[in-house]
Amino acid sequence: SHALAAADRVLTLDAYQPRDVTATARRLVGRIAGTAVTLPVRLLDDAPGALIGLRHFLRIDAREAERPRVTIAERELVLDLRRSGWDLDDGLARGAILAAAWCCRLADGHPIAMDQLAERWRAFIAAHGVRGIDPFDRTFTTLPPWQLVVSVLERLPMPMISSLR
Secondary structure, eight states, X not given: OHHHHHOSOOEEEETTEEEEOHHHHHHHHHHHHSSOOOOOEEEEOSOTTTXXXXXXXXXXXXXXXXXXXXXXXXXXXXXXXXXSSSOOOHHHHHHHHHHHHHHHHHHTTSOEEHHHHHHHHHHHHHHHOGGGTOTTOOSOOOOOOHHHHHHHHHHSSXXXXXXXO
């Protein structure tokens, strides 16, 4: 029910044609929960260098785009981006991971709600473009959509994302 409550729009296929059922889904969620469903506020709460560290770059091997390898604090981990909802290639996977790292910097070491972080991210990209996430221009990088950046943040062991009710 929280997924339906959080959705901006709910679509269904009716005879292979998409149909907007957002209003119906919202009423259904209210009946299931018995009261209005309130979603928790999600916060990014970690150090600015949680991913990038002091060296200001991140080693990423995105040849297998749905399972890229990332080295964080001398520890290599495999990030599982399967079922993230995106058709990934190495440039998009790399861009999403770099964007997640920059989001830690943009949070500036203070807990920040994800919607506020999204505003900072969009302002950062408006000012710097895709070159902002890979200032050393080391390899091909694609500017990721915000929802993919959030998917990366949620799947990494750090930075920490917490919830407030």
